[in-house]
Amino acid sequence: MSNLSASHFHNEEAAYAYVEARLWPNGPVCPHCGGVERISKMQGESTRVGAYKCYQCRKPFTVKIGTIFEDSKVSMRLWLQAMYLIAGSKKGMSSNQLHRILGVTLKTAWFMSHRIREAMREGDLAPMGGDGIAVEADETFIGRVPGVAMKQGGYQHRMKVLSLIDRNTGKARSMVVDKVNLATIQPIVKANILAESRLMTDEANCYHGLGRHFAEHGFTSHSRGVYVMGDVHSNTVEGFFSIFKRGMRGIYQHCSPKHLHRYLAEFDFRYSNRSALGIEDSERADILLRGVVGRRLTYERAGATA
Ligand SMILES: [Zn+2]
Numbered sequence: 001m002s003n004l005s006a007s008h009f010h011n012e013e014a015a016y017a018y019v020e021a022r023l024w025p026n027g028p029v030c031p032h033c034g035g036v037e038r039i040s041k042m043q044g045e046s047t048r049v050g051a052y053k054c055y056q057c058r059k060p061f062t063v064k065i066g067t068i069f070e071d072s073k074v075s076m077r078l079w080l081q082a083m084y085l086i087a088g089s090k091k092g093m094s095s096n097q098l099h100r101i102l103g104v105t106l107k108t109a110w111f112m113s114h115r116i117r118e119a120m121r122e123g124d125l126a127p128m129g130g131d132g133i134a135v136e137a138d139e140t141f142i143g144r145v146p147g148v149a150m151k152q153g154g155y156q157h158r159m160k161v162l163s164l165i166d167r168n169t170g171k172a173r174s175m176v177v178d179k180v181n182l183a184t185i186q187p188i189v190k191a192n193i194l195a196e197s198r199l200m201t202d203e204a205n206c207y208h209g210l211g212r213h214f215a216e217h218g219f220t221s222h223s224r225g226v227y228v229m230g231d232v233h234s235n236t237v238e239g240f241f242s243i244f245k246r247g248m249r250g251i252y253q254h255c256s257p258k259h260l261h262r263y264l265a266e267f268d269f270r271y272s273n274r275s276a277l278g279i280e281d282s283e284r285a286d287i288l289l290r291g292v293v294g295r296r297l298t299y300e301r302a303g304a305t306a
Pocket of ligand 1: 030031032033034035054055056057058059
């Protein structure tokens with residue numbers, strides 16, 4: 001028995017029931033008027049699976065409304081399979097793989113993966129860290145910025161990523177940045193990490209002077225070959241970058257700048273909900289499912305027309 005043999009991956013009624021139980025833990029909620037009473041399941045042979053009628057506003061609805069599944073013709077059971085596969089594959093999954101596994105067109109697979117990445121986006125943007133908690137920050141470069149010439153020893157032609165990892169929760173938060181300099185990096189670091197925290201970085205100039213803002217700023221001098229001094233290091237975030245880069249290299253070879261933030265959301269999601277933190281595949285897929293609400297992505301916004 002594979003994990004994908006559960007009925008909600010194969011039976012549409014079961015798939016809807018699975019999603020409804022997680023998005024409506026206290027019973028159906030009308031997306032039109034917010035009502036929770038006098039709602040009944042629509043019956044009858046011509047009725048769509050998962051259709052309800054609200055007798056307060058007299059409108060029909062399904063659990064798909066207001067989620068990434070809305071306006072999609074893909075069956076719920078295939079969405080659940082796709083989410084399980086993407087949430088569980090350590091380095092990610094290409095649209096091409098998804099297309100072959102699920103038997104949907106490549107275009108559909110591409111669109112599904114972007115919507116799923118949207119659901120992976122962390123909604124909680126409260127600052128990381130806290131009293132005495134170490135938070136690591138580091139930057140990396142990936143791919144190419146189209147139209148920017150390569151200069152000797154420079155990084156302007158590459159896309160730039162800043163990642164923060166809270167050593168206490170084990171969670172990662174990454175963002176695309178325009179420049180890796182003090183003026184760009186420091187406001188982000190200050191806004192995303194509580195001042196009571198212990199900031200851990202390398203010796204890069206963009207972090208210079210942050211010791212005045214945080215309880216401590218520990219940094220190691222990589223240029224002098226020092227990578228660890230006690231618990232002062234940025235090895236955790238560097239480990240995250242290596243997973244990210246392996247995934248991007250192997251699977252997402254042609255990532256354009258306008259999609260990079262979604263790939264980062266995907267790698268942040270898997271890292272922040274990894275099994276080393278006690279979160280196993282089915283739980284991770286359920287956490288992902290809770291993120292589908294309010295993340296509807298139109299075809300245009302996904303960049304499909306470009
Ligand atoms: Zn209603």
